[in-house]
Amino acid sequence: MLEAYQAFGDYETMMETVEKLITTVAENILDTLIVPRGKYVGAANQNLKAAIENLEQKILPSFHAYLIPMGVVGEPRKQSEDRIRSILQPLYDLFDEIGEDKDRGGFWTHASKVNGLLQQVGIQLQSLVNAQPKDGVVVLSDSPLAQFGHMAEAIKAVAELERIILKLPWRRVKYNDLIKEKAGTDWFTISAAERRQKAHDMGAEIGKEFEDFEVTNAVFSKFIEPTLINPTFVTHLPKELVPLAKLSPDDPTTVEVFECCINGQEIAPGYTEQNDPIAQRTTLEHQAGGEQQKLDEDFLVALEHGMPPAGGIGIGIDRLCMMLLGQESIRDVILFPQLKPK
Structure with a gap:
């Protein structure tokens, strides 16, 4: 995983960074922005x-x-x-x-x-x-x-x-819009129990311990992400999925996050870093479920001393290589892949 951060950046500037990085690599290595899908x-x-x-x-x-x-x-x-x-x-x-x-x-x-x-x-x-x-x-x-x-x-x-x-511009679409296209426009208006039943009927793998946002994400992972072949930035994910990201100003139930999906899988996530110590503590306390020992107090104290606005990305180098080289298995792009013991 290649991680990068930009001071005074946000998720939008990080999307531009991902676009430029991947297209530059494709042009310099493959001399083309049209890549065959392997097998x-x-x-x-x-x-x-x-x-x-x-x-x-x-x-x-x-x-x-x-x-x-x-x-x-x-x-x-x-x-x-x-x-x-x-x-x-x-x-x-x-x-x-x-x-x-x-x-x-x-x-x-x-x-x-x-x-x-x-x-x-x-x-x-x-x-x-x-x-x-x-x-x-x-x-x-x-x-x-x-x-x-x-x-x-x-x-x-x-x-x-x-x-x-891979030619620009790449598609940008909100997470909730993709869910409504696949699961119905009423998905976010029905009850949590109805969402769980509907996801189960669709064939999504739903665990008994899944929270409501995890049910929705199971639908995304099984039925939507695999269909995103050409580069797509899925934005405004539920805040529960990325607790370190800044809340969206127009919808506090989502965060300023993107997932760059290519060839049916996530290649690079990125987001606007949460630099508000009060909002960050609230989010982490909710995630910890009231267990104080799970809180990273050193991180929260450092945040209280001040952090400038920033954006961050993480690019999966192995998945990027798989996509660019037309390989179907991660073993084909790792120097020493882990093999099953004989």
Whole structure:
């Protein structure tokens, strides 16, 4: 963990520091701000290849269902099928090319070419929908065209998942807003018991001893954090999670904190340091649950002597290396990883 502090800074200046540090490292070491997601690239390419191979099987059944009621059989039906196959063939060829291109990383390196081809194929299929039957060759109905459209959108979505885009600006979003997007807009208005039950029904791992804020954080950890692939600063966390941070002036239930999440995990937390000795003592006493021996009196006395405003960050070097190098396991970036005894 790399820790850094800035006198007269705050969580906003520390977010800028994290952005600059990570993008500078990526540009200097990798010479790019677009990073492949390790093993996911291979899995994504396999899924895309399967989608193309199944495309014909997805379209033709609907196509046949359209032909049969019209009594189209024999040579006219074959001509219609051949026309569809000729339109789809460039997609097969392109994805064969992508699968063989092991040096360029993944699908996203061909994104402009693929998107252009998908658009071209869509136009050609649309022309069959709009055309009139000619010489006994029947045109497409809307159903198979819609199936192609769904598949094209799925391809684009998979392409986005196999890369991390570090280009600025990075997204900033409040913790509570993410919770409400996932768990419902009423999450913070229902009772604590209802929140616990709802989290349990969603599949979050809730311990019997969990406090209310821990229930909410369990939802964040299981259902939200893993989806934050591109850099995202999650801000204004509950005050119970970071007792050494300064309270948010616009919402005293939260603190001036951020978690920088990339590739589905926290890379760097940071916050505005709490320099008010009275507020800090109150927070630590609540955390200690009334047990005086748990209080760090030396720290509190030092704070009473005076501390300037400051911001702090902690960057997980191992996780940062995993992300930049496209590794899936922390063992792959640690010089001497701890192994299980034989």
